[in-house]
Amino acid sequence: AALKRxxxxxxxxxxxxxxxxxxxxxxxVIEALGSAIPKPEFIPLAAGWEEFNKNGxxxxxxxxxxxxxxxxxxxxxxxxxxxxxxxGYSSPIVALRKHLDLYANVRPVQSVSGTPxxxxxMVIVRxxxxxxxxxxxxxxxxxxxxxxxxxERQITSKxxxxxxxLAFELALRRGAERAAPGAPETFWKGPxxxxxxxxxxxxxxxxxxxxxxxxxVYEENKGRYSGVKVxxxxxxxxxxxxFREPEIFDVCVAPNLYGDIISVGEPVHGSAPDIEGKNIAxxxxxxxxxxxxxxxxxxxxxxxxxxxxVDDVIRSGVATPDLGGKNSTTEVTEAIxxxx
Amino acid sequence: AALKRxxxxxxxxxxxxxxxxxxxxxxxVIEALGSAIPKPEFIPLAAGWEEFNKNGxxxxxxxxxxxxxxxxxxxxxxxxxxxxxxxGYSSPIVALRKHLDLYANVRPVQSVSGTPxxxxxMVIVRxxxxxxxxxxxxxxxxxxxxxxxxxERQITSKxxxxxxxLAFELALRRGAERAAPGAPETFWKGPxxxxxxxxxxxxxxxxxxxxxxxxxVYEENKGRYSGVKVxxxxxxxxxxxxFREPEIFDVCVAPNLYGDIISVGEPVHGSAPDIEGKNIAxxxxxxxxxxxxxxxxxxxxxxxxxxxxVDDVIRSGVATPDLGGKNSTTEVTEAIxxxx
Ligand SMILES: CC(C)[C@H](C(=O)O)[C@@H](O)C(=O)O
Ligand SMILES: CC(C)[C@H](C(=O)O)[C@@H](O)C(=O)O
Numbered sequence: 001a002a003l004k005r006x007x008x009x010x011x012x013x014x015x016x017x018x019x020x021x022x023x024x025x026x027x028x029v030i031e032a033l034g035s036a037i038p039k040p041e042f043i044p045l046a047a048g049w050e051e052f053n054k055n056g057x058x059x060x061x062x063x064x065x066x067x068x069x070x071x072x073x074x075x076x077x078x079x080x081x082x083x084x085x086x087x088g089y090s091s092p093i094v095a096l097r098k099h100l101d102l103y104a105n106v107r108p109v110q111s112v113s114g115t116p117x118x119x120x121x122m123v124i125v126r127x128x129x130x131x132x133x134x135x136x137x138x139x140x141x142x143x144x145x146x147x148x149x150x151x152e153r154q155i156t157s158k159x160x161x162x163x164x165x166l167a168f169e170l171a172l173r174r175g176a177e178r179a180a181p182g183a184p185e186t187f188w189k190g191p192x193x194x195x196x197x198x199x200x201x202x203x204x205x206x207x208x209x210x211x212x213x214x215x216x217v218y219e220e221n222k223g224r225y226s227g228v229k230v231x232x233x234x235x236x237x238x239x240x241x242x243f244r245e246p247e248i249f250d251v252c253v254a255p256n257l258y259g260d261i262i263s264v265g266e267p268v269h270g271s272a273p274d275i276e277g278k279n280i281a282x283x284x285x286x287x288x289x290x291x292x293x294x295x296x297x298x299x300x301x302x303x304x305x306x307x308x309x310v311d312d313v314i315r316s317g318v319a320t321p322d323l324g325g326k327n328s329t330t331e332v333t334e335a336i337x338x339x340x
Numbered sequence: 341a342a343l344k345r346x347x348x349x350x351x352x353x354x355x356x357x358x359x360x361x362x363x364x365x366x367x368x369v370i371e372a373l374g375s376a377i378p379k380p381e382f383i384p385l386a387a388g389w390e391e392f393n394k395n396g397x398x399x400x401x402x403x404x405x406x407x408x409x410x411x412x413x414x415x416x417x418x419x420x421x422x423x424x425x426x427x428g429y430s431s432p433i434v435a436l437r438k439h440l441d442l443y444a445n446v447r448p449v450q451s452v453s454g455t456p457x458x459x460x461x462m463v464i465v466r467x468x469x470x471x472x473x474x475x476x477x478x479x480x481x482x483x484x485x486x487x488x489x490x491x492e493r494q495i496t497s498k499x500x501x502x503x504x505x506l507a508f509e510l511a512l513r514r515g516a517e518r519a520a521p522g523a524p525e526t527f528w529k530g531p532x533x534x535x536x537x538x539x540x541x542x543x544x545x546x547x548x549x550x551x552x553x554x555x556x557v558y559e560e561n562k563g564r565y566s567g568v569k570v571x572x573x574x575x576x577x578x579x580x581x582x583f584r585e586p587e588i589f590d591v592c593v594a595p596n597l598y599g600d601i602i603s604v605g606e607p608v609h610g611s612a613p614d615i616e617g618k619n620i621a622x623x624x625x626x627x628x629x630x631x632x633x634x635x636x637x638x639x640x641x642x643x644x645x646x647x648x649x650v651d652d653v654i655r656s657g658v659a660t661p662d663l664g665g666k667n668s669t670t671e672v673t674e675a676i677x678x679x680x
Contacts, residue, residue: 081541137545201421205477
């Protein structure tokens with residue numbers, strides 16, 4: 001299917017803050033790929049906190065419609081949250097995930113060889129439709145005037161099996177890519193591995209179901225996944241070990257909220273109002289997201305070209321201030337374009 | 341009250357795994373303090389996974405009774421969790437917290453000057469009675485054979501205000517200790533600061549209530565807390581910043597589960613079955629917990645003596661394998677005893 005595509009329609013949702021600076025950088029990189037991919041067409045779409053303040057909706061219906069009916073894929077910049085509860089406002093990201101059933105939030109955390117720091121090459125696979133994100137919350141006042149609030153956390157076998165399947169398939173695919181002749185060396189040396197992240201020592205029922213569902217996917221496809229090592233990690237010790245020895249993880253699959261908290265490498269970042277408009281936001285996460293997008297659509301070579309260029313630029317020392325450099329968003333983007 | 345105490349009864353619950361090795365180390369240190377504290381009496385108490393397997397109860401009634409009626413304080417070693425759901429078993433730690441209304445889980449994360457690594461001096465104040473730890477979970481089978489599990493997350497204004505109050509008081513106390521003449525230099529240089537950790541951009545109601553309650557405690561005691569800086573951090577970015585710049589945090593207050601996940605320095609550790617019985621478990625967390633216990637009971641000087649001795653030993657390079665050393669649990673303990 002990918003090979004027959006004649007055009008590539010990509011919805012672009014810069015949303016708030018530095019999203020408006022880094023998303024155009026990613027667009028420039030995709031445009032520079034030339035004939036490696038079908039001619040891309042970018043469709044600007046509105047969403048976010050600023051949009052809510054202008055037009056009263058954080059996620060306009062038209063944005064959802066265009067994404068559903070016209071786009072092959074989409075890129076999201078970053079979203080600001082109000083610091084207080086604002087009537088009528090709720091996160092457009094969470095709503096988008098719901099509308100488009102974006103059940104898999106795949107977040108690679110990878111270090112670049114030849115740079116300081118630990119050797120990391122893991123992917124967090126975060127279930128993205130349920131858990132506390134179902135947002136079923138209630139509050140009531142008690143007779144003594146104090147308040148009690150309850151939120152529901154939902155875990156289903158279906159959603160858990162679906163995300164586990166994706167994690168196992170991803171582990172296999174990464175394994176195959178590493179084993180391919182001429183594959184670039186990566187930091188992950190062992191066989192494919194899936195780590196199930198949960199807290200079933202406390203949440204025996206809900207996290208118990210998540211864990212069981214993931215194991216079931218493995219057991220029922222033992223032939224296919226025989227080369228994959230399965231293990232598990234309680235979420236609190238996961239964070240500890242991710243600090244101490246991040247190199248022990250390959251693919252890690254987690255329920256929604258744990259997945260949010262543990263994906264601390266943050267391939268996705270916030271809207272960073274403190275540096276907005278200064279042309280110093282790091283565009284690399286967005287540019288690497290473009291690579292992810294292309295790889296997902298069936299253009300792994302194009303994705304590779306982007307990642308190799310980014311790695312090169314990082315090693316060269318051209319960097320925005322967050323990485324200790326002195327360069328602007330534009331300079332980093334152009335350094336990457338030059339190496340494409 | 342502390343000054344009039346003539347004895348100090350401390351319940352000792354080694355529980356499972358290396359708990360049985362590190363708790364005796366802490367006991368030796370307390371015993372070595374001599375007249376700095378009332379004569380301690382240690383009461384061994386049963387609990388844990390091994391106890392469950394022997395006598396069918398992870399937390400014997402007698403343990404709870406003795407703790408309630410006879411002890412001034414208690415120390416807990418570490419607990420193993422079964423890797424599968426075992427009928428009748430549930431965590432004795434969570435049950436203990438409930439029985440004794442142990443609402444505050446205070447976890448310092450502190451680096452030792454003169455050692456490599458970032459300069460950290462923060463305390464996680466974890467609410468410890470509610471959130472998902474109320475363990476109200478249900479599961480049912482749907483017509484198509486798939487399963488759905490729901491857990492309730494409870495946040496009340498009472499519990500949130502209670503823990504926030506403790507956090508603000510702790511920030512004040514730490515500030516006063518730092519300002520006292522002759523106080524040892526610490527890494528925290530700014531005014532006292534309380535960071536409220538939450539995720540109210542998604543859980544507007546429950547985390548909204550936690551956040552509001554903490555702010556209310558501050559607003560209603562503005563005179564008393566005028567010197568304390570209040571800020572907040574979404575839990576996912578908290579983890580990210582704790583990786584990148586742990587030095588920006590002083591006291592951090594969080595709902596139960598977030599508090600569990602973010603207290604990654606882990607002054608409290610697991611039962612580590614892989615190294616059990618080898619006399620290589622690091623006893624320092626337990627020994628520092630003894631210091632916390634004594635400080636809480638009103639003996640800050642005794643606590644100080646312990647911490648100064650531990651810092652010295654760490655700087656001297658005497659260390660168990662987890663810190664890159666070659667020493668045994670006993671050797672580290674004795675090095676500390678020598679410096680007391
Ligand atoms: C902005 C917020 C709703 C979102 C989330 O919690 O999922 C963000 O933290 C993320 O990780 O994408
Ligand atoms: C063992 C477990 C029940 C406990 C918790 O989740 O509170 C532990 O992780 C902790 O942090 O003390």
